[in-house]
Each structure stands twice: as C-alpha cells, then as structure tokens.
Amino acid sequence: MRILRQTIPAGRTGRRSIAGRAPRARAVLPRSGPAACPSRARWFTLARSPANDLTMSDTPTRHILLGVTGGIAAYKAAELTRQLVRQTATVNVVMTDAATRFLTPHTMQALSGHPVYTDMWDPRVSNGMSHIELSRDADLIVVAPASADFLAKLANGHADDLLSTLCLARDCPLLVAPAMNRQMWEHPATQRNVATLRDDGVLVLGPDSGSQACGETGMGRMTEPDALCEQILGWFEPKVLRDTNVVVTAGPTFERIDAVRGLTNLSSGRMGYAIARAARDAGANVVLVSGPTMLAPPPGVRLVPVTSAQDMLEAVERALADCHIFISVAAVADYTPLHPQDQKIKKDARVLAVELAPTPDILANVASRANPPFCVGFAAESERLDEYAEAKRKRKHLPLLAANLAQKAIGAESSEIVLFDDEGRHPLPEATKTVQARRLVQHIARLYTAGR
Numbered sequence: 001m002r003i004l005r006q007t008i009p010a011g012r013t014g015r016r017s018i019a020g021r022a023p024r025a026r027a028v029l030p031r032s033g034p035a036a037c038p039s040r041a042r043w044f045t046l047a048r049s050p051a052n053d054l055t056m057s058d059t060p061t062r063h064i065l066l067g068v069t070g071g072i073a074a075y076k077a078a079e080l081t082r083q084l085v086r087q088t089a090t091v092n093v094v095m096t097d098a099a100t101r102f103l104t105p106h107t108m109q110a111l112s113g114h115p116v117y118t119d120m121w122d123p124r125v126s127n128g129m130s131h132i133e134l135s136r137d138a139d140l141i142v143v144a145p146a147s148a149d150f151l152a153k154l155a156n157g158h159a160d161d162l163l164s165t166l167c168l169a170r171d172c173p174l175l176v177a178p179a180m181n182r183q184m185w186e187h188p189a190t191q192r193n194v195a196t197l198r199d200d201g202v203l204v205l206g207p208d209s210g211s212q213a214c215g216e217t218g219m220g221r222m223t224e225p226d227a228l229c230e231q232i233l234g235w236f237e238p239k240v241l242r243d244t245n246v247v248v249t250a251g252p253t254f255e256r257i258d259a260v261r262g263l264t265n266l267s268s269g270r271m272g273y274a275i276a277r278a279a280r281d282a283g284a285n286v287v288l289v290s291g292p293t294m295l296a297p298p299p300g301v302r303l304v305p306v307t308s309a310q311d312m313l314e315a316v317e318r319a320l321a322d323c324h325i326f327i328s329v330a331a332v333a334d335y336t337p338l339h340p341q342d343q344k345i346k347k348d349a350r351v352l353a354v355e356l357a358p359t360p361d362i363l364a365n366v367a368s369r370a371n372p373p374f375c376v377g378f379a380a381e382s383e384r385l386d387e388y389a390e391a392k393r394k395r396k397h398l399p400l401l402a403a404n405l406a407q408k409a410i411g412a413e414s415s416e417i418v419l420f421d422d423e424g425r426h427p428l429p430e431a432t433k434t435v436q437a438r439r440l441v442q443h444i445a446r447l448y449t450a451g452r
C-alpha cells in the first residue's frame, strides 16, 4: 500500500496519397542525404535517440514544407521543427524576408537538417523553379507563424515571394497557424481573409488567446508548438472513428485517508491519454475522464478531471449519454478508506489500521447496462497474463480487452500488449504507447464498424 500526498491534475514508404497524384519527374534538389547536407547526418543521430526510437514506431515519414513568416512567434517555428523531426517528419523550411529578421535560416537549417530557402531566384534548384519544385514532395504545407500580411496575400492569391508563390502552385493541402496582435486578428480585413481561406479549403489552426509580446492580452497567440505538432501529425491519421463519441478513462484514482494523505498507484496516465489522442486523430469526439496525473490535457479532447473511484464512476455516467465506445484504461483503486478523516491524522506510537471498502467496478457497471456502448477493458496483470485477461473479458462480457504485464507497463514509455476478442489473441509487439494507442484504435474501429 502506498500513501502519497494528493497531486492535482495539471490540468507509402510513408507517402500520403494525394488523390490521383502520381510520382512525377523532378528536378534535382540539393536535399536529403548526408552527402547533400553534412548536418543531416547529425540530425539522423538525434532522431534515433531512445526517446524517439523509430524501430518502435510504425508511423510513416511525413514530408512537411514549413513556411515561416515575419512575426514575434517565428521563434516557435524552431521548436515546431524540432518536434516534427523528432516525431518522424522531414521538414523543409521556406522563410519570408521578414521572417529572417526574427529567426536565422541557419537555425532552421540546423534543426531541420535541410537547406533553407528564402528567395524565388535561388540558383540551388537545378531547373531554376524553386517556386514550384519545393512543394512537389510535400504531403502538407504548414505556415507557422502566419502573419496578418501573409494571410492577406494568400486570400488574394498574391505570388510576389517564394512562400506565397509555393502556396499558390501546390497540389497538397495547406495549413496556417496565425499569430499576431489581438487588434490585427480582430480587424475585419483579417477576419475576411481567414473566412476566404477557410472557404478555399485552407486549414486554420488557432490562434489561441493569452498574453502577447506587445503586452496586451487576447486572441492572436500562435498555438504552442507541441499542440501544433500534435494536430499536424494527427491530421494525417485515417479517420476510422469519424462522428463517433468515445469516452476514455485514464490515470490512477486517489482515495482519501485524511486531509493530506490517500491511497493511489503508479499509473502515469500515459496510455489512456495516448488512446484519447489516437481516438481524436481518428476523427472521434473524445471525453477523457482522468484521475490525478502530471500530463497536459490533449488539445481537442474534453478533459474531465476526477479524484476518487466514486468521482470517476459519476463522471463516466454523466459522459455516457450518446457514447458509442467506452475505453476503460484507468487504474482504478480496488479499495477506498471506509472512514476518511477531515483533519490530518497525527502520528503516535500506536499501530494505525485503516479500514478499506471495495470501490465500484466502473467497467462492469457500464458493460452491464441495457444498451451498453462498445466496451474495451484493460488488464494489467503481474502473472498468467492470458488466463487472467481472458477470464476478465468473459466475466465482464467485453468484446475487447487489452492486457499487459503491470511490472513492464505501469509508468513506462513503451508497452507490449495482447488484445483478446471473440476471434482470439492478437499480440501487439513492443512499441511506444502512442503507437500502441493507434494500433488499438484501429482494432477497435474494425470491430465496432463490423458490429454496427
């Protein structure tokens, strides 16, 4: 039994197929490969660090052309590049002239591992047409930050520099992340331009609200790089759960003993949060009912923070209306103190006995309803994995159960999972929890769609 202080939740080889687009003959660009760019060899070493072991990922490499325009938030483009590269994307950077006043092309070259382009007349592109060639290999063009001026240019089809011309001469999707002073954002001209861009099929991410470099507060902050990176890579995922409502539980619960102590467990919440993100990326509307964790709320997911098993049950019951799929990942306490004390228990020489009562079984409660959603359980066992997992699945009448060894999975970055369903046993070899979550969501989508 662990007694901890309560923590408060903070809250084709990989090519995308663009319909009908066949690989085309290309002019030769001095791009990837250690010979073309010495810094690429170093980048490759970074990308294979243990935190991002590509052998543990089955995500194909995404080819992103990142446009950077002139604004204070240009510094965030450096972090965005770093994160995209770490998470299996190649990034080629094009900067406007104004952007180079805020951030040097050298920084972006070092972080992306590729030469940076700023000029339509760049002689490095062999056929002299950088304004067309640079977007030819891209799966997606992302402009981050996108200045008010650049949005105006895009909305009106201007092509007077390399980046605006590339955005016009493209057949891949375009995503922009606006960043500007709140008055610039609220100005009817900017709002008109953004509406035009949306009508033209451009994806607009953000901006967010908050304090701004100019000292004001309001809408206009560029979405933070980690959230942007997540949304960019999520955009590529197949939408196998489109228009589906999913409820996920995650993390540990905390059962109060007194004013400052409680019973909890070592669950980090990573697996549940990864599943919530994977379901969101698959197109689902996701509610994440989470016990106390140190993890940031996943963007685009409705987070319901809870503390105890009883709180979690009540939050799940509220979230179940219109729920199609319920995924129970939380490590819910099996027992809770029968008489929690309002004040801190003082230490004395006596042996202290804490009486425990069983907590409600949330998954069994949901699965035994008259019209249950598609229920997925998780089992963390310390031994006899197959036997205990199958028994739990049958006992709780679950169409699918994901089982792993508790001593290997709890709190870890990666996991090895075995799925049990009516067709049998499906091992998912060791991979990061993000990859396992995507595999699980695809399996769920197959079973759910087949059973509808």
Ligand SMILES: Cc1cc2nc3c(=O)[nH]c(=O)nc-3n(C[C@H](O)[C@H](O)[C@H](O)COP(=O)(O)O)c2cc1C
Pocket (backbone or CB within 6 Å): 068, 069, 070, 071, 072, 073, 096, 097, 098, 099, 146, 147, 148, 149, 150, 179, 180, 181, 184
């Ligand atoms: C210090 C400074 C900060 C600026 N920050 C922003 C900004 O955050 N967003 C924006 O839209 N424009 C900003 N501007 C204005 C743009 O840099 C200006 O409109 C420029 O022409 C944009 O060029 P580009 O769109 O070709 O990059 C800023 C200008 C200065 C001098």
